[in-house]
Amino acid sequence: GAVVSQHPSWVICKSGTSVKIECRSLDFQATTMFWYRQFPKQSLMLMATSNEGSKATYEQGVEKDKFLINHASLTLSTLTVTSAHPEDSSFYICSANKRDLGTDTQYFGPGTRLTVL
Amino acid sequence: KNEVEQSPQNLTAQEGEFITINCSYSVGISALHWLQQHPGGGIVSLFMLSSGKKKHGRLIATINIQEKHSSLHITASHPRDSAVYICAVRLKGADGLTFGKGTHLIIQP
Numbered sequence: 001g002a003v004v005s006q007h008p009s010w011v012i013c014k015s016g017t018s019v020k021i022e023c024r025s026l027d028f029q030a031t032t033m034f035w036y037r038q039f040p041k042q043s044l045m046l047m048a049t050s051n052e053g054s055k056a057t058y059e060q061g062v063e064k065d066k067f068l069i070n071h072a073s074l075t076l077s078t079l080t081v082t083s084a085h086p087e088d089s090s091f092y093i094c095s096a097n098k099r100d101l102g103t104d105t106q107y108f109g110p111g112t113r114l115t116v117l
Numbered sequence: 118k119n120e121v122e123q124s125p126q127n128l129t130a131q132e133g134e135f136i137t138i139n140c141s142y143s144v145g146i147s148a149l150h151w152l153q154q155h156p157g158g159g160i161v162s163l164f165m166l167s168s169g170k171k172k173h174g175r176l177i178a179t180i181n182i183q184e185k186h187s188s189l190h191i192t193a194s195h196p197r198d199s200a201v202y203i204c205a206v207r208l209k210g211a212d213g214l215t216f217g218k219g220t221h222l223i224i225q226p
Contacts, residue, residue: 034213038158043203046213059213091158097212106150106214111154 018086023094044114140204
């Protein structure tokens with residue numbers, strides 16, 4: 001199956017700093033990637049849809065100036081949490097869309113656990 | 118009301134038992150996913166369904182589009198099946214997924 005990696009797998013940072021998370025599709029090209037967030041004991045929530053070469057589409061309630069998404073190539077999307085605060089502590093997961101014979105399948109990264117002190 | 122409802126929320130069973138997890142949704146969808154999330158958080162996609170039934174090893178997933186309902190079955194369950202199983206749907210016209218809250222499954226030896 002297809003492989004999606006995320007880096008880093010975990011990060012601890014001080015309040016006010018910015019953190020960049022990378023999502024890579026290792027063996028396929030993904031024109032569309034997705035960023036999700038999961039708070040403890042809650043379901044995953046879609047934050048934004050990242051499209052290669054164009055602006056990301058953010059879900060309602062997600063601040064685009066706080067969560068910067070850059071999909072610079074067909075295999076890489078980055079999420080930057082700017083001026084992070086403790087309430088941004090969460091598990092961030094990306095997925096990449098692979099189109100095969102007209103069918104789209106999402107492959108998930110292993111996630112990044114962000115802790116903001 | 119959540120667009121995706123799963124039941125049960127928690128399930129503890131003995132090794133070897135047949136397991137069923139249910140998912141109901143209230144809107145039109147183009148696809149339904151069953152995902153497995155282990156304690157470390159990583160997610161594995163088990164199935165993607167738009168109709169009918171799929172089988173992979175001891176796992177079986179079914180979907181009834183008219184009834185807006187899907188089930189995930191595990192035959193001959195094993196402790197290594199212990200995980201959170203998540204139902205997620207792709208709404209018609211959308212690209213991203215909408216998730217259920219998950220079913221926390223524990224299989225005891």
